[in-house]
Amino acid sequence: MNPRIARNPHAESKKDWRARLLPRRIEAASDVAIGEALTVRLDALVAQFAPDSIGFYWPLRGEFDARPWLAAWLAADPSRRAALPAIAERHAPLAFHAWTPDAPMREGHHGIPEPASQDVIVPDLLLVPCVGFDREGYRLGYGGGYYDRTLAAWPGGALPVTVGIAYEACRIDDGVLAREAHDLPLDAVVTEAATHLCARARVR
Numbered sequence: 001m002n003p004r005i006a007r008n009p010h011a012e013s014k015k016d017w018r019a020r021l022l023p024r025r026i027e028a029a030s031d032v033a034i035g036e037a038l039t040v041r042l043d044a045l046v047a048q049f050a051p052d053s054i055g056f057y058w059p060l061r062g063e064f065d066a067r068p069w070l071a072a073w074l075a076a077d078p079s080r081r082a083a084l085p086a087i088a089e090r091h092a093p094l095a096f097h098a099w100t101p102d103a104p105m106r107e108g109h110h111g112i113p114e115p116a117s118q119d120v121i122v123p124d125l126l127l128v129p130c131v132g133f134d135r136e137g138y139r140l141g142y143g144g145g146y147y148d149r150t151l152a153a154w155p156g157g158a159l160p161v162t163v164g165i166a167y168e169a170c171r172i173d174d175g176v177l178a179r180e181a182h183d184l185p186l187d188a189v190v191t192e193a194a195t196h197l198c199a200r201a202r203v204r
Helices: 014-029 032-049 068-073 146-152
Strands: 053-055 082-084 095-099 104-107 113-115 127-128 132-134 161-165 189-192 195-197
Touching: 014 032, 014 132, 032 068, 032 161, 032 189, 032 195, 068 082, 082 113, 082 195, 095 113
Parallel strands: 053 082, 053 127, 127 161, 161 189
Antiparallel strands: 082 095, 104 113, 189 195
16 A cells, blocks of 8 residues: 655655655665566556657666666567666766667766767657656656756657656655746656556647
């Protein structure tokens, strides 16, 4: 059963929410059954959108590791492509560089591995890690603003489908997160228990 973790979301800062939700996320990520259930739902949702390319993230502690699923997704169709973010400089928009399971990696900003390849991809779909999320599809991240800046400067003709990867224990049940001017809702949020389609996804 999902604990009701929110009563008045506007009464707490995003910093306070992170402090509350990060331990919940770490606990959920340690459960193998939760990871398997999330993988099944992710596979079904991605099949619905049928992208040719996917941008994802290198998993940090407590984050769902999408690499095994991405490896299988790539192997199923040689025309598919995957990419990981690379940070040219701190606070700059992310660029997505081609990734395969055997791709050479290097240490990027913040000590996060990124592909050594300079092959830039503009993904059709982005998997975005969430510390938390609300019922309207707004995401709570680490506060660095990288995804907001990236989407604001997106080089493609249309924004990618954005899919948040989260756990039900980090769902804010009542109300919504406080908004900032640059915030955009995700198209969908996938957890181990549900696929939450948001308003943008329903009109795509």
